[in-house]
Amino acid sequence: MKTFKCKWKIGDKEHTGTIDCMHESDLQDHIKQMGGELIEILEVNEKEELLSKLKKCPYCAEEIQYDALKCKYCKEWLNRKSEEEWITIAPMIGEERNCKKTMEKKSHQKVIVGNVKNPGVAFILSFFMPGLGQFYNGHIWQGFLVLILFWILIWTIVGGIIVWVIGMIEAYYSAKRINEEVINS
Numbered sequence: 001m002k003t004f005k006c007k008w009k010i011g012d013k014e015h016t017g018t019i020d021c022m023h024e025s026d027l028q029d030h031i032k033q034m035g036g037e038l039i040e041i042l043e044v045n046e047k048e049e050l051l052s053k054l055k056k057c058p059y060c061a062e063e064i065q066y067d068a069l070k071c072k073y074c075k076e077w078l079n080r081k082s083e084e085e086w087i088t089i090a091p092m093i094g095e096e097r098n099c100k101k102t103m104e105k106k107s108h109q110k111v112i113v114g115n116v117k118n119p120g121v122a123f124i125l126s127f128f129m130p131g132l133g134q135f136y137n138g139h140i141w142q143g144f145l146v147l148i149l150f151w152i153l154i155w156t157i158v159g160g161i162i163v164w165v166i167g168m169i170e171a172y173y174s175a176k177r178i179n180e181e182v183i184n185s
Contacts, residue, residue: 002022002023002045004024005041006034006104008039010034010035011035055068059076078175121136122172126146126168127168130147131146137171138178146170
């Protein structure tokens with residue numbers, strides 16, 4: 001694989017950039033498919049030379065510049081700690097992908113993978129509307145139950161307040177349990 005730095009023309013507009021192809025004829029075909037024509041090839045680099053400057057993004061596994069702070073494909077922020085190691089914080093992704101190297105290098109560091117819930121947010125949501133914290137935690141039926149019980153018992157005032165307070169506390173501790181399950185899995 002070669003990287004061609006070249007100029008091409010589409011309509012009246014000239015473009016300069018890099019295109020990865022096997023041969024010059026593939027490059028010309030690629031530019032023709034875009035509706036343009038090749039003006040000149042400025043530079044040709046073998047792909048093997050560039051591989052030493054590239055790393056895989058731990059989120060999307062695409063090749064990115066070694067010194068990149070943000071992946072240009074998935075738009076995730078990256079922090080490079082040392083020459084051999086990538087540190088990633090990935091609370092919302094569905095799989096580990098390339099984070100295994102980090103976990104092997106530093107056993108005390110954990111990469112959290114899963115849908116982490118904030119207990120404070122769950123509590124505050126239930127404060128403003130009974131059952132909303134349960135919805136936030138993904139417990140839809142519990143949310144409906146708390147909401148319906150609240151509206152049925154609000155007429156007794158004390159019953160409504162008890163359901164409201166229990167709903168807030170349950171949402172808080174439910175979010176903590178969800179986080180413990182994600183971390184321990």
